[in-house]
Amino acid sequence: MASKITxxxxxxxxxxxxxxxxxxxxDHFGINSMQSGTVxxxxxxxxxxxxxxxxxxxxxxxxxxxxxxxxVTDLDALLEELKAAGVKIDESRHNDEIGKFAWVxxxxxxxxxxxxxxxxxx
Numbered sequence: 217m218a219s220k221i222t223x224x225x226x227x228x229x230x231x232x233x234x235x236x237x238x239x240x241x242x243d244h245f246g247i248n249s250m251q252s253g254t255v256x257x258x259x260x261x262x263x264x265x266x267x268x269x270x271x272x273x274x275x276x277x278x279x280x281x282x283x284x285x286x287x288v289t290d291l292d293a294l295l296e297e298l299k300a301a302g303v304k305i306d307e308s309r310h311n312d313e314i315g316k317f318a319w320v321x322x323x324x325x326x327x328x329x330x331x332x333x334x335x336x337x338x
Contacts, residue, residue: 221317224263229282232324238297240323244303261287261338276319284328291316291332 238249306319
């Protein structure tokens, strides 16, 4: 079946302090929010859409209903930058045939997956 969707158009979620959290994502990942007057433009690449079982522990906290996964070009360099900025970083790492993975947390303790794809999975 041909896809009826042409891309990922937005991600909307609740936040305790939406302005502060939007600024955090802009400062640390370069993702502009609607507050800045510009919107984030992604590079073309693969996007995984995968519902998980309701009782998964993969997301961290049981009440976390989603987990962002960001494609990155240099995972190690980004992790060093985030560490220097005081961002909470999970010590776990995972490497496999589709790439390198690491996890960080935003100020509201949402777990975020960072993925550096291999050349074959870009």
